[in-house]
Amino acid sequence: MKIEVDYDLCENHAQCVFAAPDAFRMNASDELEFDAEVDDSLREDVQSAADACPVQAIRITG
């Protein structure tokens, strides 16, 4: 499955990092990093991350 994050919207709330730590993380300068393509077994976690993002910055494509 593929993940997109709209960095214009993202405010680095880190909610996604807590919901799906295997796909999202905060780097040393407090910016969000994520894997654009992850295994389908993470679908539920990534969906939780998208639901939890306060600014709806996360899109699941495919």
Add this chain to the structure above:
Amino acid sequence: MTDATAARVVVVGAGLGGLRTAEQLRAKGFRGELVIVGDEEHRPYTRPPLSKELLAGTMSPPDVAFDVRADLGAHWRLGTGVAAARLDERVVVLEDGEELGYDGLVIATGVRPRRLPVPGPEADRFTLRNLAHSLALRRRLRAGVRLCVIGAGFIGCEVAATARRLGAEVTVIAPESVPMERPLGREFGGVLRELHESRGVRFMLGHEVSAFEAGSAGREVVLSDGCRVPFDVAVEAVGSVPAVEWLAGNGLDLSDGVACDGRLRVQGRREVVAVGDVARFPNALFGGPASRVEHWNIPVETARRAAATLVAGLTGSEQEPAHFGPLPAFWSNQFDTRLQSYGAPWLGAADVRLLDGDWTRAAEPIMAGYHRDGELVGVVGTAPPRSFIPHRTAILAAAKKTMRRTP
């Protein structure tokens, strides 16, 4: 799924909690009829910008709408509220008299602003909960306007910050000795006060409002000590009242929201669940009495749980275990500072310890830990998001220890 395709679930309240529950019902395989009833005209939208970007004019109504997936397959009944419910008959009654039967009911009506119980004319007084409120207030905020904010909680402080940035002359009146004293404690409240004062917000703390008056010199707030504060616009931000009137007459415990169990079932009914701001549920992480939590992540977490409960109820399958322990998460933007909170700081407000920063330097990042019986139960700070990660882990670890100790 046994015969659940013929079932109907009615969601009352078209906010974040209602929407996420509907989505989760579909994700968990519910194929029956889904009706979402909301008293506002709008599809679900996100509320935090109502006191921030939308009020400031940097966002407009389309920006706050939630994406609703086309395959949700819900029937939307917007602009009409639910007036009553007869749970024994599995029926809700809309304001226009129409009755809707259900096999599953989701209570997602949230809260509405509490009003000050004081006399005086209503003109130029505002509250803030929905889009209409925010747009109405926004039309009145401009440079030089004298704004009186009654209440120094999160929404009051956010409105004060937004209005000040627009150039309004802002006075915050509240009975506490520092802003947000009850949830965050004195020290952190002092930091926030400093933050606001440095940007020109005036505080009149330790004061109760006793009346609004319209005198020859214009409108005034009258304080209990007789002091008068003239204003052009007043905002009452004095807390909220759960929207539960429509549930009266069913023998429910509605003393503070809707009482539910760890599966979010109401009165142990398998077909009635409550989610979001209106739900008073026991949190296994912290123990103690059931409580409501008005944080953005709670509708999301309760929706997931409640949908599982309903689907299990509708299909007669096994319920998930009773333990439910979502970690509350909250943020608040005031001026250039973002406050974040994890856990239940209000349970530990009597033992606040500085983890990072300096109480006297409000402009610099601060991190505070809130303790109950010596254990970390919450963390609040203005530090960067990443620095919360270890503290959040520590709260969860401490909570799990407590959970093991309590049978």
